Each structure stands twice: as C-alpha cells, then as structure tokens.
Amino acid sequence: QVQLVESGGGLLQAGGSLRLSCAASERTFGNYAMAWFRQAPEKEREFVAAITRSGISTSHADSVKGRFTISRDNANNNLYLQMNSLKPEDTAVYYCAARGQGAISARTTDYPYWGQGTQVTVSS
Secondary structure, three states: OOOEEEEOOEEEEOOOOEEEEEEEOOOOHHHOEEEEEEEOOOOOOEEEEEEOOOOOOEEEOOOOOOOEEEEEEOOOOEEEEEEOOOOHHHOEEEEEEEEOOOOOOOOHHHOOEEOOOEEEEEEO
16 A cells, blocks of 8 residues: 655745655555645645656646646656646645556546645745
8 A cells, every 4th residue: 555745835925836746655656646636725625637657648637737747756756746836726735646546537536545735825
C-alpha cells in the first residue's frame, strides 16, 4: 500500500508561483496513476490534474489549464504540481492521490490512496 506525503504549500500573494511535491513510499511508484485534488472550506473536493503511470499523458481541470502543470519523477518516487499565476480562488488544501488499477480519472472515488494534504493560501 503506497503512502503519500505532500509538501510545498504556503501563503503567498496573487500572481505568485508555488510548486507542490508528493513523495511516495513505494519503489513501484511508476505503477500508479496519480492526481492532484483540492478542497476549499465548505466545498467539495475537486479535481485539479492527473498524470499517467509513464508521465506521457496528463489532464488538467479547465480552471487551472494554462497555469498549473502536473509532472512526475518515477526514478525518485515524486509527483509535482507547478502552480503559476495563482489566484485567491486557488486557496485550498491540496491532496495527491494514487490508483494502482485503471486509467487516470477526475473522480475522487477512483483513488484509494491519499496524502494528508498541504495548505495553499493566496491573498489578493
């Protein structure tokens, strides 16, 4: 069972950039499709981006397309989310998630493994 630990969150002003990391415990990290989700206060957890096991294909939510980029380093068991041009509405707890079976997905229920989350706060 893979364990996930996010890092890199923080407080910053609108227009800034931040890179989130997600460290995976398993050397078989490359066997997992990975994704980032986020959850703002009093809102449902929502899809941000996903990446295939090889890293060749990605998917990004319309709300972050062109500003956020998901990537992975299978050799070092890490997942990343580069976030540029941040907006106050990007404020949320960001979670990485993994699934060992199936293709990438935007549904929370398709991912059995989750990290504890990292807070991102963007001020206007």
